[in-house]
Amino acid sequence: MAKITKTAAMAAIGSCNLIMRIGRWIGARRTLFVWSAASVAITAFVRVPDAISIYMSGHVTNMTWFLIGQLIMTIDIFLKIFAPIFIMVIAAKYIFDCRSQDMGRASFTFKLSFWTSIVIGLLIAVLFYFDSGNVIGAKLGGSLCASGQICWFNWSMLYAAGRVFLATGITTFILMLGLRGVYNELSFMLEKRD
Numbered sequence: 001m002a003k004i005t006k007t008a009a010m011a012a013i014g015s016c017n018l019i020m021r022i023g024r025w026i027g028a029r030r031t032l033f034v035w036s037a038a039s040v041a042i043t044a045f046v047r048v049p050d051a052i053s054i055y056m057s058g059h060v061t062n063m064t065w066f067l068i069g070q071l072i073m074t075i076d077i078f079l080k081i082f083a084p085i086f087i088m089v090i091a092a093k094y095i096f097d098c099r100s101q102d103m104g105r106a107s108f109t110f111k112l113s114f115w116t117s118i119v120i121g122l123l124i125a126v127l128f129y130f131d132s133g134n135v136i137g138a139k140l141g142g143s144l145c146a147s148g149q150i151c152w153f154n155w156s157m158l159y160a161a162g163r164v165f166l167a168t169g170i171t172t173f174i175l176m177l178g179l180r181g182v183y184n185e186l187s188f189m190l191e192k193r194d
Contacts, residue, residue: 028089039082047074087178094177109184113176121169129161 051070060066094110130136132144133151144160145151 028093032086032089035085036082039078042081043074043078046077087175087182089178090181091174091177094181109177109180113173113180116176117169117171117173120172121165124168125161125165128164129157132157132160 047070054060054070055066094107094113127136133154134145135150135152144154144156151157
């Protein structure tokens with residue numbers, strides 16, 4: 001049993017190191033730089049023509065509020081494009097940076113993200129399950145439960161809730177890892193130095 005465990009640990013270390021080597025060859029900073037430039041270009045492509053058409057329509061009565069509104073919408077679109085890749089790059093570092101001395105001991109950030117994503121995934125799945133069975137809510141019915149009925153159990157509802165659990169859990173896990181990584185790096189950078 002110990003030999004199998006050691007072999008599995010070595011295989012996991014090898015896989016993680018391969019992914020990290022590929023990541024280092026591509027370069028996280030280079031990836032984020034290129035993606036940020038692409039995000040700016042996409043944002044400008046979307047917002048500039050729209051802002052011009054709004055301005056040319058003659059409905060702008062206050063130029064200050066118009067510019068503030070356009071700036072807020074531009075930042076919003078940029079963050080929607082840039083933030084997911086930024087968080088995924090940081091999460092990948094926390095997931096795949098397997099140093100042999102750390103094997104067997106997940107970091108606090110990894111454990112916190114994992115258990116939080118499990119809890120949130122289960123809560124959302126239960127909510128989805130009861131909603132699809134008309135146990136909660138006031139729907140007229142849908143594809144998983146006949147109209148006007150309350151369905152406490154069927155396999156289609158369980159399958160749909162399981163898919164929701166996996167999707168929510170994985171997304172929350174990556175999001176938590178990324179945000180905790182950003183927090184860790186910022187708190188280290190802003191730490192008081194003597």
